[in-house]
Amino acid sequence: MELTVTDLAVGRGGVPVLAGVTFVLGPGRALVLRGPNGSGKTTLLRTVAGLQLPMAGTVAGADDRIAYAAHADGLKAALTVAENLRFWASVFGQSDIAPALAAFDLEDLVDRPAGRLSAGQKRRLGLARLMVTGRDVWVLDEPTVSLDAASVALFAEAVKGHLARGGSALMATHIDLGIEAETLDVSGFRAAAAEMDAADEAFL
Amino acid sequence: MRALFFRDLALALRAGGGFGLGLAFFLIVVVLVPFSVGPQSALLTQIAPGVLWLGALLACLLSLDRLLAVDWEDGALDLLATSPLPLEGIVAVKAAAHWVTTGLPLVLAAPVLGVLLNLAPSGYGVLVLSLALGTPALSMIGAFGAALTVGIKRGGLLLSLLVLPLYVPTLIFGAEAARRAAEGLDSGTPLLLLAGITLAVLAAMPFAAGAVLRVNLR
Numbered sequence: 566m567e568l569t570v571t572d573l574a575v576g577r578g579g580v581p582v583l584a585g586v587t588f589v590l591g592p593g594r595a596l597v598l599r600g601p602n603g604s605g606k607t608t609l610l611r612t613v614a615g616l617q618l619p620m621a622g623t624v625a626g627a628d629d630r631i632a633y634a635a636h637a638d639g640l641k642a643a644l645t646v647a648e649n650l651r652f653w654a655s656v657f658g659q660s661d662i663a664p665a666l667a668a669f670d671l672e673d674l675v676d677r678p679a680g681r682l683s684a685g686q687k688r689r690l691g692l693a694r695l696m697v698t699g700r701d702v703w704v705l706d707e708p709t710v711s712l713d714a715a716s717v718a719l720f721a722e723a724v725k726g727h728l729a730r731g732g733s734a735l736m737a738t739h740i741d742l743g744i745e746a747e748t749l750d751v752s753g754f755r756a757a758a759a760e761m762d763a764a765d766e767a768f769l
Numbered sequence: 770m771r772a773l774f775f776r777d778l779a780l781a782l783r784a785g786g787g788f789g790l791g792l793a794f795f796l797i798v799v800v801l802v803p804f805s806v807g808p809q810s811a812l813l814t815q816i817a818p819g820v821l822w823l824g825a826l827l828a829c830l831l832s833l834d835r836l837l838a839v840d841w842e843d844g845a846l847d848l849l850a851t852s853p854l855p856l857e858g859i860v861a862v863k864a865a866a867h868w869v870t871t872g873l874p875l876v877l878a879a880p881v882l883g884v885l886l887n888l889a890p891s892g893y894g895v896l897v898l899s900l901a902l903g904t905p906a907l908s909m910i911g912a913f914g915a916a917l918t919v920g921i922k923r924g925g926l927l928l929s930l931l932v933l934p935l936y937v938p939t940l941i942f943g944a945e946a947a948r949r950a951a952e953g954l955d956s957g958t959p960l961l962l963l964a965g966i967t968l969a970v971l972a973a974m975p976f977a978a979g980a981v982l983r984v985n986l987r
Contacts, residue, residue, distance in 0.1 A: 614851050617987040633851040637844025643783040644776070655772035656852045694848075 566626050567591045568613075568702055568733065573622035574756065575605060575612045581620060581756035582608050588749055590702070590733050595724065595746035598737040604752050606737035607636075607706050613735060614704045632700035634708060638691025642680025646671055646690055649679050654697035665696035668723045669716075684711040692720055696727075703727060705736035717742070770854060770862050777866035780839075787835055791828035791871040792878060798824040799882040810887045817886035818896060818947035824882075825875045825900055826907060826940055830932065832871050833911040834918075834925035836863060837982075841919045850986055857979030864905075864912035864975075872904030892951030899956075899963060903943040906967040909974045910935045916978040919985050938966050 567589055574584040582605035590596050598606045611617050613624055614633040640649050650662045666672050669689040674682065679690060688711050695703050703724070709717050721742040724734055728744070781788045802820050806813055837860075840846040849859055879900050880893050888896065914932035918924035946959035 616847060616850060629853060631851055633848060635844050635847055637842075637847070639840075639843055639845035639848040641776070641780055641843070641845070643780055648776075648779070652772050652776045653848075653852075656849070656854060658853065698852075 566630070568627055568630070568735070569623075569625040570613065571623050571625070573609070573612065573624065574620040575608045575617070576620045576756070577605070577608045583751055583754045584621070584756040586622070586749075586751070586754045590735055592701070592731045592733055593728050595728055595734040595736070595744050597746045597748045598735070598751055599739070599748055600737075600751035604755070606751055609751060610704050610706050610735065610737060611635075627702065630700055630702045631704050632695045632698040632702065633704045633706075634691060634695055635706050636710070638687055638694070640679040640687055640690060643678060645676050645678055646682070647675040649690060650693060650697055653694045657698040657700070659697050659699045662693075662697050665693040668696060668726070669693040669719055685713055685716055688712055689716055689719070692723065696723065701732040703732065703734040703736070705734065705738070707737055707739075709738055709740045709742075770858055773849075773854065773859065773862050774866050777863055778869060781866065781870040787832055788870050789874075791832050792874045794831050795824045795828040795875055795878060796882065798827065799885055803885060813887045814889055814951070817883060817888040818892060818951050819944045820886060821879055821883060821888070821896060822900070822903075822940060822944040822947060825879065825904065826936055828875055829871055829904060829907040829911065830929055830936075832867070833915055833932065834928050836867055836912055836915040837919045838915065838924065846919070846982075847986065850983075855979065856982050857975045860912050860916055860978040860982060861909070861975040864909045864978075867912065868905050868908035872900075872908050876900045876904060889951040889953075891953050892947055895950030895956050895960070896947040899943045899946040899960060902960065902964050902967055903939045906939050906970040907936060909970050909978075910939075913974045913978040913981070916982040916985065919982065939963065942966065 569589050571587055573586040574581055576582055586609060588596060600606055612619050613627060614631050615627060650665060654660060654662050666675065669692060671689060671693060674686060679687065682690065692708055708720060712720060717740060721744060724744055727734060803813060837846065850856060876897060880897055883893055883896060911932055914928045917931055918928045921927060942959045942963040946956040946963060949956040949959065
């Protein structure tokens with residue numbers, strides 16, 4: 566099943582950021598969003614993930630299929646690596662966390678509290694969470710932040726494996742992961758400033 | 770749902786989880802009241818039910834600002850919102866975990882602390898019963914308040930102001946039931962009203978809190 570985004574307009578705090586975004590993401594495909602800081606990549610990803618409503622346009626084929634990974638990993642410092650992962654697995658109705666631990670080289674850390682991991686290890690745990698969701702569309706916001714080269718390679722392998730299983734990935738990243746992916750530059754979809762002025766007039 | 774409940778319990782019980790904060794506060798209030806009132810055991814007996822209820826309510830209030838704020842800060846709330854769990858269920862489960870870690874210890878500690886306030890012997894049973902009936906409503910209303918103020922830095926003050934008026938009916942009927950029992954009167958009516966308020970809150974508040982949370986996450 567495809568994720569189809571049609572003529573999507575998204576905004577942050579009521580201010581339009583992007584407009585007219587259209588793309589189709591099929592099984593086994595990856596789409597990389599590019600654009601300068603503040604260009605609306607995160608807002609677009611949050612809208613696709615269903616965390617905020619689109620200002621216009623539609624997102625089709627996203628219901629109960631999205632695994633979202635944001636800047637924050639949602640880890641609990643007091644729980645161990647295995648407990649964190651097992652929690653997310655059971656929230657998504659899964660039980661097997663071993664493949665995720667193996668894919669992100671976390672097996673030696675299973676009993677360590679997440680609060681005592683390094684930044685890169687936390688990020689790896691946060692990304693390992695994607696594999697225990699069992700969801701087929703990964704929506705990733707800067708997934709490689711604080712990862713070293715070896716961990717980026719692990720992550721790229723995980724994404725490749727996910728795509729090979731018929732999953733798809735939508736990510737905002739500046740690093741070339743060596744994955745065959747289409748690129749979408751969001752700066753071409755910047756919302757017209759005129760709309761902002763019109764919105765203000767109603768309050769003046 | 771069950772995983773979330775047990776995770777919240779585990780988080781509360783581990784170091785830094787804040788379990789015992791409400792209980793310690795309750796203890797402090799009840800221990801200090803006899804000192805401030807002075808050596809008048811008749812007066813203490815008279816005010817004991819009200820003081821115990823007020824102490825329990827404030828102790829409940831104390832831990833509310835962490836109810837959703839922690840999950841909001843570390844990003845877990847966004848991830849939970851994109852999970853298969855409905856937001857209404859998430860709020861209800863978190864309120865239940867809050868009650869088990871905060872409300873239930875208060876219920877169990879109340880009869881022990883009642884001794885310190887020279888509570889009349891006839892009041893103990895109804896005091897515990899009224900707290901057991903009333904504190905779930907305090908947790909659920911508190912979860913609604915936490916959902917309203919999630920995302921606001923240092924939202925604790927606003928949360929208290931929003932939640933306090935909603936706590937008043939529970940406090941009135943809870944304390945009234947305990948007072949009537951302590952004076953040897955029939956406490957059936959306030960207990961029934963208290964139970965009614967709690968049931969209504971448990972039935973309606975998760976939906977209100979879920980709706981508010983959905984707006985706040987945007």
